[in-house]
Structure formats: structure tokens, C-alpha cells
Amino acid sequence: MTRTVLCFGDSNTHGQIPGGGPLERYARGQRWGGVLESLLGPGWQVIEEGLSGRTTVHDDPIEGVLKNGRTYLRPCLQSHTPLDLIIIMLGTNDLKRRFNMPPSEVAMGIGCLVHDIRELSPGPAGHDPEIMIVAPPPMLDDLREWESIFSGAQEKSRKLGLEFEIMADSLEAHFFDAGTVCQCSPADGFHIDEKAHRQLGEALAQEVLAIGWADA
């Protein structure tokens, strides 16, 4: 039996290279999803669903409705079901100036996704899958040319860890704060580099195994 993990995220799940052009992406083995799969070993399949610019629940007036994580989540889940575990790492793009969201509202967006997953029950035999909320690492103060887009997001990003954990606690979901093991790259201040991908993948492998899975 193979266990399937879906990683639902943004550019930092996609593997966008910090400071690089839009098409520059780390190879699978360098991305945290790939690191996670190789560490979990045989018997595990990791599906990466990382879209640059993805928000939790917002249509992006500039980048388009396709960036809305909520509308894409349902067809995505149904495409990949049955899923044993869904890891959600989103929130950074919700902090763009145009959305004007406090950290608590970003956490509410994450909460929406958890509710939507549980409504669909895309786990084995129609059960709820395990859900792990991962708070993205806080942004650095210097966002280079992205400052105008994210202006004010730096401080908010440091509060996502607590807000997401409160949400994970009240909805009874697994939680991990990525900021405890890695940080954003100074190349642009909000993407993670190869080293951070490896650190995150290693930490998440521990977290995934610690959940405790009955022998397949």
C-alpha cells in the first residue's frame, strides 16, 4: 500500500528560485516536496501542487482568479483522491498590499481550506485525510523590488506562525512552523533557497512520521 501526501502551496512549494526569473525552478530533488518523498522512502508518494502567487481564498485582481487556492483546491483534491495527508503551506501571498489582510484573516483563509477538505473527505475509503498546516517562514525586512507589492507584510508574516497554530489547534489539525527550521533567502526576502528547501523537507519528514501510521 502506498500512502499519498499532497503538498498544497505557493511558489515556495513550486520551487521558485529566490531572485530568479519566473521560469527558474529548483529540480524535484531540490524542492522540499522531493526531499520529503525521498526521506519518507518507499511506500510514500508525494504530490506537489505549488502555484506561484497562490492565495488562501482570494481572487487576485492583478494576477487573476486562478490564484485563488480555495477554488482550485476542490478539483485538485478530487483529481488526487484518495489522499492520506494534505500539507498546506500558504499565506505569504495573502499579505500583499492589495489584499490588506491582517494575519488573523490569513489564518481564517487557511481554516476555510481545512473545512473544504473535510467536507469533501478525500481520504482513504471516504474518510477525512490527515491535514497539516505549515506556517511559511517569516519574510526578511529587505524585499528588494517586491517592497511596494508587499509593503507592511514583513511584520505580519512574523505573526502567521501563532495565528496558524491557533487555527490548527481549534480545528484539530497537525501544525508545523517552518520558521523554526529555515528562513527566507536574502536574494528576494520571501522565497526559500535550496538549503532551506532541504531543511524544511527534512523537518516535515520527521513531522509526518511522528503522526504515527499503522503498519500498511
Add this chain to the structure above:
Amino acid sequence: MPDMRFAPPNPLRIADRASGLNSLSVRSHNERLVLSLLLQSEATTRLEIGEKTGLSAQTISVIVRSLEQEGLVVRGEAQKGRVGPPTTPLMLNSEGAYSVGVSVGYRNTHIVVVDFVGNVQHQRVMPHKTADTFDAPEALALEIHQAIAGLSESRQGRIAGVGLALPTPPIRSGPDHDVLHRYLETELRLPVFVQNDITAAAGGESLFGTARQLQDFLFFYLGARLHGRLVLNHQIYNGNSPLSYDVGVLALERALPAGDPSAARLWEQHPAWPPMGSALADWQQACAESLIKSTQALLQFIELKTVLLSSFVPPEICTALCKLVQQEIPFVNAVVGRTSVAPKAVGAASLPFSSRFMVN
């Protein structure tokens, strides 16, 4: 009416990030279930907790995370199993909580401070001026204050409470049990939990001692007299029985010739007793017979595998008694308790842990 799914989040525990132990009221039943399992085993895993409690992996995740943040639980290194995926063991943090235990005995009052896994951090004896008489609550409160002051400031904030082990029937003179309870609670500003002393000693062995892994066992406490308790499925049955047998240290003391200097040493904690000739051998035989008779009587009704003897008397005496029991009833394993320094006080110290962290 708003859609309540999107009401503001209402976390059980995470928002409470004050250092030290969380207050009494917020510890949920599920949290106690998890802590009970941890207190009853050396190490466990989230998978095992799920199997034993029926709680979902996500519920356990939230509870364990908050216990980790509170410093009560630590995570071990992931271990590769022979079959299946690696497991991550969970265990109590020995420095996560502390407790004070007090036992008022026939000749002495004992005060101990133990850590979360039952290691004795501090121990004091207050001899009674007159045997069977306790009339010094103020001195006791002072001793407890001093015991607590011996812990670092951060550990003082992690004291779960004070356990008080008192005999049934009550000590001859001295304050009423309820009065003593209330006096200490006011004086120390800590929750005080009271239990029968023998039951407390059995609870201490069950939580910290030799019996930690045992679901069922017959417990004997050898003090001034010999007392017994039955523990079934980690629960102590008939917790207040006043029945005891006059084959304890008091009987041995009586058997010694008047003025024998050995008599006083029987009540102190010495690694060994002085030679006492036939008086000791006769007493040992009588005590063993009482142990054997009680055990055999019970074996008619219950299949017991373990008899546990707990006492402050020298370990070699206990071992000899266990050997005699074992000889007579070979299919029962007779063992000496672990908490041989002041077993009743250590048992008393287990009370705040069981009351605050475990399910009943």
C-alpha cells in the same frame, strides 16, 4: 446567524503560552487520557496513544504539541522499527513538573520533593516528640516551604501541588485531617491532596516504582504494622481499609528485650539492621506467614502474578521476606518496591500528579 464554522478560532490550549504549569481547570479529559498513558509507561508513540485512546491522530497532535510547549512532554529520536515506518517516542520531561509529598507516620513525618518521573530531589524527616502523636502543623509548613525553596525559581513554578498521606484511623492527637488540609492549603498557596497513607504508597509504586508497567498487583506496606492493598487495572481497590496485621516493626520492637539499643534504630533509615538474634528470625517468619496467608486467600479469587512489598526497612530484610513468600507460592513473583526512601511520602507526592494530570 453567522456560519459558526467561520467563527473566530477557539483554541483549547495553544494561546496560553505563559511559562509554568497551566491552571487546574483547563486540562481536558482527552489531555488527561494522553498524560495518563505517558505517566504509566517509560515511552510511547502518538500511534500507540491513538490505538489505546481512540483519539484521532490530529487531536493527539494538538494535545501533544501543547504538552510539549508546556514542557511536560519531550520527543525522543525517531527509531527505525523492524517492520513499518520509523516511530518517534514520546516521554515525560522529568523536569516538567514537581510535587511535594508528606506522610505522617507512627514515629516520623516524612517530607519529599519528587520530579515528574518520581526521582526524589529532597528528603527530610521530622521525628515526632511522642510516638503516634502529630501536633506540629506549623513546623511542617515551614519544612515544606524550605523544601520548595531548595528548587530553582523556574521549578518552583512547576510544582503541581502537595500530597498528604495520612493514616486511617487518624493519628491519635493533632489537628483533624480536614483542618490540616485547609491549613496547609492556605499556608502554602498550593493545591493539597489528601489520601490514606497505604493507598498513597501503593499509588506511588504504581506511578513511579517497580509496578509502573503492572496493571494488577497485590501491594503490601510493611511499617509499624503490615497493610495490604489490591491494585487492579491501575486502580487501587478499597482505598481506606483500616485493617492491618500486627506483624510489623512494632511487633519486632516489642519482641526485643527491654532497653535494647537496637529498638530505636528500627525506625530510622539504616542500610542494615543490627544483629538481633532469634527475635529477628521469629519476627521475619511471622511476617512472611502473614504475607503468604493474605496472598493465598486472595488467589482464590484473582489470578495475580505479582506481589509487591514496600517498606522503609532495610532492603535485605524485604528481599528475605519476598524470598519466603516466593518459596511458598512459586507461581507468584514477589518483588521489593522501588521507592524505598519514605514510600508513603513518595506515594503522597504522586497524588498531585495523578489528580491533576490523569483520568480517574
